[in-house]
Amino acid sequence: MAHWIEPHPTGIYVRPADAWIDPSVPRERALVTHGHADHARGGHGHVWATRETLAIMALRYGTASGTPVGYGEEIRLGGVTIRYVPAGHVLGSAQIVLTHAGERVVVTGDYKRRPDPTCLPFEPVPCDIFVTEATFGLPVFRHPDTGSEIDRLLAALHANPDRSVLVGAYALGKAQRVICELRARGHHDPIYLHGAMERMCNLYVELGVEMGDLRPATGVAAKDMRGAIIVAPPSALNDRWSRRLPDPITAMASGWMRVRQRARQKNVELPLILSDHADWDELTDTIREVAPTETWITHGREEALLHWCMTHQIRARALALVGRDDEEEG
Amino acid sequence: MRPFSQLLDALVYTRSRNGKLALIAAYLRAAPDPDRGWALAALTGNLDLKAVKSSAIGEMIRARVDPVLYEMSRDYVGDLAETVALLWPTPPGEPPDLDDGTLTLATVVDRLHATSRAAAPDALAQMMDHLDASGRFALLKLATGGLRVGISARLAKTGFAQAFGLNVDDVEQVWHALSPPYTALFDWAEGRAARPDPAGTPFFRPFMLAHPLEADSVDLADYAAEWKWDGIRIQIVGTGSETRLYSRAGDDISASFPEIAAAFTGHAVLDGELLVRGEFQGGEAASFNALQQRLGRKLVSARMQADYPAFVRLYDLLLEGDEDLRALPWAQRRARLEATMPHLDASRFDLSAIIDAPDFDALADIRAGARDAAIEGVMLKRRDSPYVAGRKAALWYKWKRDPLTADCVMMYAQRGHGKRSSFYSDYTFGCWTADGELHPVGKAYSGFTDEELKWLDRFVRQNTVARFGPVREVEKTLVLEVAFDSIHDSKRHKSGLAMRFPRIARIRRDKPAAEADTVEGLRKLVR
Numbered sequence: 001m002a003h004w005i006e007p008h009p010t011g012i013y014v015r016p017a018d019a020w021i022d023p024s025v026p027r028e029r030a031l032v033t034h035g036h037a038d039h040a041r042g043g044h045g046h047v048w049a050t051r052e053t054l055a056i057m058a059l060r061y062g063t064a065s066g067t068p069v070g071y072g073e074e075i076r077l078g079g080v081t082i083r084y085v086p087a088g089h090v091l092g093s094a095q096i097v098l099t100h101a102g103e104r105v106v107v108t109g110d111y112k113r114r115p116d117p118t119c120l121p122f123e124p125v126p127c128d129i130f131v132t133e134a135t136f137g138l139p140v141f142r143h144p145d146t147g148s149e150i151d152r153l154l155a156a157l158h159a160n161p162d163r164s165v166l167v168g169a170y171a172l173g174k175a176q177r178v179i180c181e182l183r184a185r186g187h188h189d190p191i192y193l194h195g196a197m198e199r200m201c202n203l204y205v206e207l208g209v210e211m212g213d214l215r216p217a218t219g220v221a222a223k224d225m226r227g228a229i230i231v232a233p234p235s236a237l238n239d240r241w242s243r244r245l246p247d248p249i250t251a252m253a254s255g256w257m258r259v260r261q262r263a264r265q266k267n268v269e270l271p272l273i274l275s276d277h278a279d280w281d282e283l284t285d286t287i288r289e290v291a292p293t294e295t296w297i298t299h300g301r302e303e304a305l306l307h308w309c310m311t312h313q314i315r316a317r318a319l320a321l322v323g324r325d326d327e328e329e330g
Numbered sequence: 331m332r333p334f335s336q337l338l339d340a341l342v343y344t345r346s347r348n349g350k351l352a353l354i355a356a357y358l359r360a361a362p363d364p365d366r367g368w369a370l371a372a373l374t375g376n377l378d379l380k381a382v383k384s385s386a387i388g389e390m391i392r393a394r395v396d397p398v399l400y401e402m403s404r405d406y407v408g409d410l411a412e413t414v415a416l417l418w419p420t421p422p423g424e425p426p427d428l429d430d431g432t433l434t435l436a437t438v439v440d441r442l443h444a445t446s447r448a449a450a451p452d453a454l455a456q457m458m459d460h461l462d463a464s465g466r467f468a469l470l471k472l473a474t475g476g477l478r479v480g481i482s483a484r485l486a487k488t489g490f491a492q493a494f495g496l497n498v499d500d501v502e503q504v505w506h507a508l509s510p511p512y513t514a515l516f517d518w519a520e521g522r523a524a525r526p527d528p529a530g531t532p533f534f535r536p537f538m539l540a541h542p543l544e545a546d547s548v549d550l551a552d553y554a555a556e557w558k559w560d561g562i563r564i565q566i567v568g569t570g571s572e573t574r575l576y577s578r579a580g581d582d583i584s585a586s587f588p589e590i591a592a593a594f595t596g597h598a599v600l601d602g603e604l605l606v607r608g609e610f611q612g613g614e615a616a617s618f619n620a621l622q623q624r625l626g627r628k629l630v631s632a633r634m635q636a637d638y639p640a641f642v643r644l645y646d647l648l649l650e651g652d653e654d655l656r657a658l659p660w661a662q663r664r665a666r667l668e669a670t671m672p673h674l675d676a677s678r679f680d681l682s683a684i685i686d687a688p689d690f691d692a693l694a695d696i697r698a699g700a701r702d703a704a705i706e707g708v709m710l711k712r713r714d715s716p717y718v719a720g721r722k723a724a725l726w727y728k729w730k731r732d733p734l735t736a737d738c739v740m741m742y743a744q745r746g747h748g749k750r751s752s753f754y755s756d757y758t759f760g761c762w763t764a765d766g767e768l769h770p771v772g773k774a775y776s777g778f779t780d781e782e783l784k785w786l787d788r789f790v791r792q793n794t795v796a797r798f799g800p801v802r803e804v805e806k807t808l809v810l811e812v813a814f815d816s817i818h819d820s821k822r823h824k825s826g827l828a829m830r831f832p833r834i835a836r837i838r839r840d841k842p843a844a845e846a847d848t849v850e851g852l853r854k855l856v857r
């Protein structure tokens with residue numbers, strides 16, 4: 001079925017359109033789901049993506065030739081009808097819905113089902129072939145309620161007025177979501193940013209995501225950051241950079257924090273289970289909801305999801321895509 | 331259950347001692363009775379529930395989730411209790427990960443107490459349905475009989491004392507007069523009742539400790555000298571009807587050394603060194619390495635007791651009957667101790683001998699000549715010193731044998747914890763084999779100054795050749811002079827050797843790596 005679409009290690013090839021979805025090597029025509037580096041690479045000839053994703057790619061790779069595609073807008077490439085539908089993963093993230101020869105294929109990129117103040121919610125689209133991620137494709141991964149995790153962060157902050165809370169969060173998406181969730185919980189104090197966060201946060205603001213009072217952490221005296229939240233990329237948590245902060249409580253916002261040993265390995269004191277990927281229940285509920293004839297699993301813990309599909313009478317296969325890095329972003 | 335499960339989680343992630351104490355204190359102040367009493371019992375290792383076997387928990391989960399998915403999950407997570415806590419299916423119609431608040435810690439404990447072993451899995455399953463993942467984890471850890479949150483009983487008691495502004499030694503004194511859920515203890519702590527009376531119970535008395543000797547000499551007319559034995563310091567508390575053994579931290583270790591507890595039937599409190607007899611030393615005390623085989627075991631087999639027979643070398647007598655001798659001068663306590671010896675089981679108790687030296691120089695010679703594996707150095711005790719808790723200046727000194735040293739090459743480095751979490755402060759170092767390879771011989775994370783740490787951190791960052799997760803392999807160019815108390819055969823390192831208490835004595839920037847010591851040379855220091 002759907003012989004016009006082919007999984008390859010370097011991406012998914014849409015033959016009639018002569019275009020690649022999220023290719024990991026430079027291609028002439030690329031359809032990109034969202035701005036994370038393992039999906040959006042630099043060096044493509046021409047890119048079709050949402051306006052936000054194109055802006056993120058321009059920030060990361062310099063300007064590239066691209067056609068913005070609005071959510072819901074239909075474009076046609078070589079006889080294939082292509083529509084971008086919100087994936088709920090990060091700002092600008094889209095599922096790519098392809099229709100050709102009477103068959104519909106949905107490529108999700110990365111997605112989640114729970115609300116995110118920085119992007120539009122996932123829209124399920126019934127289809128014949130559903131190409132899904134499986135980052136958290138094990139039943140031990142069930143993300144708790146976002147609000148309760150943010151409350152734990154605020155409780156730690158308020159219980160330690162002489163310290164600071166350093167939150168490790170992926171620079172694109174997670175960081176801004178954490179900030180917006182904090183604002184939604186009534187925290188309006190200045191939030192300090194690691195240098196690697198600033199440009200992306202500025203872009204979010206330009207694209208209409210309000211985040212309140214954000215300040216660079218660089219150049220601020222330690223005593224002035226007492227009782228404050230500082231957001232940094234995970235790699236900076238235990239690095240020399242953090243020595244400038246006032247006795248920081250090390251927090252990390254990631255779905256991986258569900259497993260104690262993972263949190264301990266990273267020297268995290270305050271693990272926040274906060275993910276931009278679907279958890280096990282979201283993955284399996286979504287597959288049931290879109291009811292595909294066949295499910296393709298791109299990356300993550302695909303064995304368990306494959307097994308689940310098999311025991312639920314759903315035809316499924318794992319695609320061995322290269323270069324999908326799910327460790328840091330989670 | 332949620333306050334308790336959140337406490338356990340926080341204790342797992344908090345590395346600093348003060349941080350842990352603050353967490354325990356905050357919980358004990360806020361939680362209601364009798365929950366907090368049960369929590370204190372669990373944290374001090376005094377909660378004795380009929381343990382549910384881990385195989386029964388495995389069966390419970392296989393009956394509820396696809397066994398293949400369970401196996402995959404267990405492989406990924408590692409720990410059984412954590413896997414099951416995370417995997418436990420939510421009852422229909424309930425949101426996942428919700429502690430519905432119907433179960434208190436006290437209810438959990440009551441139900442686990444009341445259930446039979448056969449009915450335990452069902453009782454457990456019923457409770458699991460009302461908890462979130464943290465609560466399920468705490469429940470499973472309680473039910474399987476081991477919290478393992480990395481705190482000692484003494485630390486938990488210190489947290490209790492801190493919560494209510496008490497002195498931990500006062501808490502310790504009344505502790506053994508009480509049992510979980512310690513209602514009388516909380517009543518006293520919060521001023522609702524008088525202090526419980528510890529009379530007649532075998533409670534722990536804080537140890538008297540020594541300062542390192544820094545003066546060049548002391549007058550042996552004022553100080554008595556005795557060997558400092560390399561075992562573990564132990565307090566034997568007998569009431570005539572019951573005997574308990576306490577470690578230096580105040581942990582009750584009676585169960586680990588049942589033969590010692592059984593051999594003492596008197597009514598007294600004694601201070602001594604716990605050692606094991608090594609046959610290769612003609613029945614004398616063996617090295618600390620042999621004693622380690624016996625440490626940290628909750629239950630000891632007859633085989634263990636036979637292979638590593640324990641005995642106590644006595645230093646001091648604190649109480650005899652109900653008479654408290656601690657205010658008496660050391661010389662008088664010593665005389666009373668010597669008079670007691672004939673009444674003790676000679677196979678389990680002997681007397682730490684006084685070193686007979688005419689003057690300090692002669693003592694120095696005797697100390698230098700001591701080659702016994704179980705001797706760590708010399709103790710100097712003021713003849714008129716009372717027995718007082720903690721370290722008091724000028725009363726007792728420890729004069730350790732000079733450490734051994736070796737020149738080793740830094741091989742790997744890892745980041746430290748807490749305040750050092752951004753510094754590469756844990757170093758693995760090695761010595762040369764006959765084939766010209768470096769084999770690791772030990773790991774050290776102390777001994778250097780803050781300035782030296784900064785320098786070492788920079789060296790590691792600038793000389794990294796490979797990374798393995800959190801570990802950096804470095805260019806094998808830096809010689810570290812490592813001091814250590816002794817060295818033993820061990821399977822821990824590839825060299826087959828392991829050092830006791832290694833620390834960085836000096837950074838030998840001047841020395842070429844090729845001139846560092848050899849594994850063969852180190853092996854000659856094994857005693």
